[in-house]
Amino acid sequence: MCGIVGYFGKDTKVLDTLVNGLKRLEYRGYDSAGIAIVAKDGQVFSKKAIGKIVELEKELEKSDISKFDKVGIAHTRWATHGSPTLDNCHPHFSQDKKIWLVHNGIIENYKQLKKELESKGVQFSSDTDTEVIAHLVQSFYNGDLKKAVQKTLTKLEGAYAIVVVSADEPGRLVAAKKGSPLVLGVSENEYVLASDVSAIISQTRNVIYFEDGELVDIKDGKYTITNFKDAPLKKKIEVIDWDDEAATKGGHEHFLIKEIMEQAKTMEDSCRGRIVSKSGNVRFGGLNTVKDKIARMERVVILGIGTSYYSAKLAELYFEDIAGIPAKAEMTPEFRYKNPYIDEKTWVIAVSQSGETADSVAAIKEAQNRGALVTGIINTVGSTISRITEAGVYNHIGPEISVASTKAFTSQSIILLMHAVMLGRMRGLSLRRAKAILEEIENMPKLAEETLKQNSNIEKLAEKYHKKNNLIYIGRNYNYPVALEGALKVKEIGYVHAEGLSGGELKHGFIALIDENMPTIAVVPQDSIYEKMISNIEEIKARSGIVIAVATDGDKEVADLCDDVIYTPKMKEEIAPIINTIPLQLFAYHVARLRGLDVDKPRNLAKSVTVE
Ligand code: G6P
Numbered sequence: 001m002c003g004i005v006g007y008f009g010k011d012t013k014v015l016d017t018l019v020n021g022l023k024r025l026e027y028r029g030y031d032s033a034g035i036a037i038v039a040k041d042g043q044v045f046s047k048k049a050i051g052k053i054v055e056l057e058k059e060l061e062k063s064d065i066s067k068f069d070k071v072g073i074a075h076t077r078w079a080t081h082g083s084p085t086l087d088n089c090h091p092h093f094s095q096d097k098k099i100w101l102v103h104n105g106i107i108e109n110y111k112q113l114k115k116e117l118e119s120k121g122v123q124f125s126s127d128t129d130t131e132v133i134a135h136l137v138q139s140f141y142n143g144d145l146k147k148a149v150q151k152t153l154t155k156l157e158g159a160y161a162i163v164v165v166s167a168d169e170p171g172r173l174v175a176a177k178k179g180s181p182l183v184l185g186v187s188e189n190e191y192v193l194a195s196d197v198s199a200i201i202s203q204t205r206n207v208i209y210f211e212d213g214e215l216v217d218i219k220d221g222k223y224t225i226t227n228f229k230d231a232p233l234k235k236k237i238e239v240i241d242w243d244d245e246a247a248t249k250g251g252h253e254h255f256l257i258k259e260i261m262e263q264a265k266t267m268e269d270s271c272r273g274r275i276v277s278k279s280g281n282v283r284f285g286g287l288n289t290v291k292d293k294i295a296r297m298e299r300v301v302i303l304g305i306g307t308s309y310y311s312a313k314l315a316e317l318y319f320e321d322i323a324g325i326p327a328k329a330e331m332t333p334e335f336r337y338k339n340p341y342i343d344e345k346t347w348v349i350a351v352s353q354s355g356e357t358a359d360s361v362a363a364i365k366e367a368q369n370r371g372a373l374v375t376g377i378i379n380t381v382g383s384t385i386s387r388i389t390e391a392g393v394y395n396h397i398g399p400e401i402s403v404a405s406t407k408a409f410t411s412q413s414i415i416l417l418m419h420a421v422m423l424g425r426m427r428g429l430s431l432r433r434a435k436a437i438l439e440e441i442e443n444m445p446k447l448a449e450e451t452l453k454q455n456s457n458i459e460k461l462a463e464k465y466h467k468k469n470n471l472i473y474i475g476r477n478y479n480y481p482v483a484l485e486g487a488l489k490v491k492e493i494g495y496v497h498a499e500g501l502s503g504g505e506l507k508h509g510f511i512a513l514i515d516e517n518m519p520t521i522a523v524v525p526q527d528s529i530y531e532k533m534i535s536n537i538e539e540i541k542a543r544s545g546i547v548i549a550v551a552t553d554g555d556k557e558v559a560d561l562c563d564d565v566i567y568t569p570k571m572k573e574e575i576a577p578i579i580n581t582i583p584l585q586l587f588a589y590h591v592a593r594l595r596g597l598d599v600d601k602p603r604n605l606a607k608s609v610t611v612e
Pocket of ligand 1: 305306307308351352353354355356357360403404405605606607608609
């Protein structure tokens with residue numbers, strides 16, 4: 001995920017608008033940033049820097065970049081193709097340095113396009129997928145930027161929002177969207193293009209949201225919108241009612257709720273291009289080099305800590321059930337102080353959002369010393385763990401800013417489930433079951449959307465229960481890790497003491513805690529262990545306990561038995577735990593908010609713990 005900005009307007013404002021826009025979009029990625037301004041005489045001034053926007057600002061202060069021109073583009077990067085180097089930093093340009101552009105998205109057929117361009121003698125200066133667009137626009141350019149962009153778009157597969165400028169047409173910007181967001185802010189003789197309104201709001205509240213397949217041409221101080229085939233479109237200008245501050249969180253009060261609410265999209269991003277439905281298989285480009293080794297493994301160990309450990313706990317069940325292989329989740333701070341059973345027949349999968357957690361780095365080294373194959377599931381591109389593991393898979397869900405992890409958990413869990421299917425197919429998993437699981441994975445964004453609609457019901461429940469200082473969470477089989485993660489969330493951000501338990505464990509000690517002041521949140525979907533969970537709930541009710549259930553939509557039995565119920569859609573057993581986590585995230589969020597706490601930066605915690 002990256003952030004893009006384009007500006008046409010007043011001579012004196014171009015640089016400030018671009019830099020301020022980037023700062024607002026920094027949450028989308030901060031591996032590197034760059035800017036290009038087209039002067040009236042056709043000169044292009046560009047500056048780039050690795051790291052956060054502040055690094056770019058330092059470069060700009062030192063530079064002779066033109067501060068007084070009408071048109072510019074800018075980009076803040078969350079690296080996907082190519083590590084965060086200056087060469088890979090946007091804006092990218094054509095070989096004659098006349099076409100410059102910024103891009104958010106992934107060009108899926110870039111390798112093939114690159115090959116074709118190289119065979120015609122084009123030289124590439126970066127490892128990015130984006131650069132092909134600049135060369136293609138140049139190859140089609142014949143004095144009209146819009147026509148050249150339109151021709152280029154017919155060649156591109158994948159997702160993109162692009163803003164393109166040409167040194168031969170100073171004062172013109174052409175932007176197009178398919179699959180990645182793009183918004184135009186409109187004020188008098190001034191236009192701002194950006195990935196979201198947060199970069200526009202300080203200029204104007206009048207915006208046009210683009211749909212896929214739409215293109216805008218800003219020329220001679222006017223804008224025209226067409227589809228990719230040049231048919232004119234009339235678009236409504238909408239007025240935003242957010243304040244400037246809230247806009248940085250996409251209109252939400254906190255980053256946490258923004259990240260919870262975007263999970264339908266991040267689930268989709270985690271799977272994009274990775275499911276091969278026909279053959280009931282999974283394709284992870286990052287594991288190609290180790291696929292043969294993986295096929296020979298005799299056991300799987302999944303490493304993680306915090307929320308990442310709970311996705312590992314879920315994966316332990318996935319691997320045993322789906323791939324039929326012994327599997328174990330290991331908590332990284334403990335791992336190297338015991339004598340773990342790890343050898344060259346062990347596939348170790350390290351799970352980490354940040355890719356920097358010191359305990360996890362140490363555990364990986366320990367596993368490597370013992371001869372294991374270690375691969376990663378990491379969100380942060382270029383992070384330590386992504387570099388020290390032999391191979392791996394990125395989450396592709398953009399930066400997670402709030403300290404408590406939410407969208408990373410659901411993404412990690414889906415990717416781990418896909419790992420289990422991949423290994424399963426090497427070990428005799430039937431095509432039928434594999435296909436059924438993959439089909440349901442593809443359906444997950446819809447299921448997540450349905451579940452997120454429960455937000456206001458869950459808020460009401462939080463109003464009822466937010467003053468309780470102790471909570472128990474129970475679940476069984478696939479939903480046991482959900483209980484653990486639900487309890488962790490409310491501890492982290494609500495400062496509520498909570499225990500995550502297996503439903504069956506309750507009667508072996510914990511049930512002594514049950515009374516009218518100790519509510520239990522029971523994750524009880526209609527699955528193979530439903531009756532057992534019902535018995536566990538009965539045990540609590542018999543002792544005057546309060547039970548809030550997360551149950552399958554329309555389940556009357558649970559509704560009658562429990563004090564409150566949150567419904568999630570009917571789902572396959574393997575998928576249910578991932579979706580069932582969402583209501584628990586929402587519950588913890590509302591509890592913390594109602595308790596008046598700093599939701600995004602809870603006390604004593606850090607997003608990435610780089611000390612042991
Ligand atoms: C910290 C964070 C947790 C996170 C854990 C593991 O404790 O506060 O939210 O789950 O680290 O982080 P990782 O980046 O390795 O997933």
